[in-house]
Amino acid sequence: MMNVRDYIMKNIDSNFEGELPFRIGHKEVKAGYIFTDFNQKAQNVYFLKTGIVQIEILRDEELKILDFFFKDAFFASYSSLLTHLPSDVCIKAITDCTVEIINYQELKMAYSDSLIANKLGRSETEKLYLRRVMREKQLFTQTAQQNYQSLIEQYPEVIQHIPLKDIAKYLGITPESLSRIRKKIMT
């Protein structure tokens, strides 16, 4: 099971030694736990050690699923952290999860003089940015079937853990359309 320090050594700087420039909290939560709720001011960045998390947003008074996060990844209501405005997304554990927690104020203080904190912040923000751009691009240029296939190629575990109605919500289609797509792919 990977933790923040392992992640940094694997993805950010293989030569990193010494103390992390921020404290790490630990938490185990049950499926359904809400990390950041709608209209709540986000305060933490989370690292997902085990489990699956989903990010929901309200659009046209309907609940949409914006993203899923799987183990070995950071997640947060990042716009809320950056702007200090109330979150317009809800972050929910959809399986039992184990997380490490970094307080964002502490991370920001570390940004003032820590190379590794800035490398981590830069690299993770680049990933989030790309994720956003790619998702937008998929929505504009790919069919629902292509989007479904990308999703299950990238995250085969989706099928076992996420209800079909939620996968449909993520793809922006009805559960019936998703069933048709699944039948088509399997035949």
Added chain:
Amino acid sequence: MMNVRDYIMKNIDSNFEGELPFRIGHKEVKAGYIFTDFNQKAQNVYFLKTGIVQIEILRDEELKILDFFFKDAFFASYSSLLTHLPSDVCIKAITDCTVEIINYQELKMAYSDSLIANKLGRSETEKLYLRRVMREKQLFTQTAQQNYQSLIEQYPEVIQHIPLKDIAKYLGITPESLSRIRKKIMT
């Protein structure tokens, strides 16, 4: 007129002294100049000293305007830089422009050990990320009139320098709808 060094001292680290960890190129271009074209691999990050730049994207075989950049800001085909894939946007000068140029390979090398390079990269990527999220949110939750009003409040110079048909393209509406909105606001 602000340059990269001034920008860093104003926005990133007021105590910054010494050499920048990358070279700075200079360029003056005419209106119409293309910084990065569709399908071209982006290689540089630009800092806009004077002028206005527009970012175009093809969607459903139609040219849309994704964003405008004004003086004292960095711009680039950032997804292309991050992924090394050909650019799916075109970046065009819509007035004469003066820019400073940073080669992205050099910036990436600076990321390996320079605190100021990482601070700059982190902070600018945060801004780009927020810009993207805010724009998406506006498209979903605001009317075209609200979007137009936000645009001219934030960038009053838009009106003088950008043709109405391009502002309409940016807002995703017809030039006729934009005329109606403008009349409504002015009365």
